[in-house]
C-alpha cells in the first residue's frame with residue numbers, strides 16, 4: 001500500500017489493480033444495471049449539465065440520458081459496502097494518517113457514460129465546488145468494466161495537484177482553460193490510464209482531469225466516493241456540509 005500512496009502523493013493519482021474481486025464485481029455490475037433501469041431519484045442528467053455532446057435540454061432527443069445516479073451510498077447495500085470497504089478505509093487512513101470520513105455531498109455516485117448523448121468533461125479540479133478547511137481529499141473511482149480512451153475514461157495531468165494557478169487560468173465555471181498556452185503545456189502531459197474491471201483509481205481533489213466521449217457501443221459504469229481526514233472539516237453553511245458524512 002505504501003508505494004501506491006507514495007505514487008498518489010507524487011502524481012496525484014494511482015491505479016490499484018483488481019481491488020474488487022471477481023464475484024463482488026459481478027454483483028456490483030448487476031446492481032448498477034438495475035439502478036439504471038429503475039432510474040430512481042436523485043439523478044443527474046446529461047441535459048442538466050450540457051457539457052459538449054450532451055442534449056441541450058430534457059425535451060431534446062436523448063434528454064433523459066443519465067450521467068450520475070446520485071447518493072450511491074443509500075441506493076444499494078452493496079454500494080455502501082464498497083464505500084466503506086476495509087481495503088478503502090485502510091488505504092485512506094494510511095494516506096491521511098488519521099480516521100476518515102466519506103462525504104455524501106460530493107461524488108457518492110454511480111457514474112454512467114452512454115455511447116449516445118454521453119458528454120465530454122472539460123479539464124477541472126474536483127475541489128472547485130467543494131469547501132473544506134484544507135484542500136486535501138481523495139476520491140476512489142471503481143471501474144465496473146474496462147475503461148479506456150475510447151469509451152470515455154479519465155485523463156489526468158500528473159503532478160498537477162501540487163501546482164498553484166492564478167484565477168485567470170480557469171473560466172467562470174472553474175474549468176481549466178484549454179485556450180491558455182501555459183495550461184496547454186500541462187494538458188499535453190496528461191495520461192489516460194487504462195482501467196480493467198475491478199481496478200480502483202485513487203486521485204487527489206486537486207488533480208486536473210478531464211474525460212472524453214464514449215465511442216464504444218456499451219454504457220460505462222463507475223462507482224465514485226470521496227474521503228477526507230477527521231481533522232479536515234467541511235466549512236459550515238456550504239454544500240460540503242449539507243449532508244451528514246459517513247464515519248469509517
Ligand SMILES: O=C(O)CCC(=O)C(=O)O
Nearest residue numbers: 119120121126209210211
Ligand atoms: O466521466 C467524466 O466525464 C468525468 C467525471 C468527472 O471528472 C467528475 O465528475 O468530476
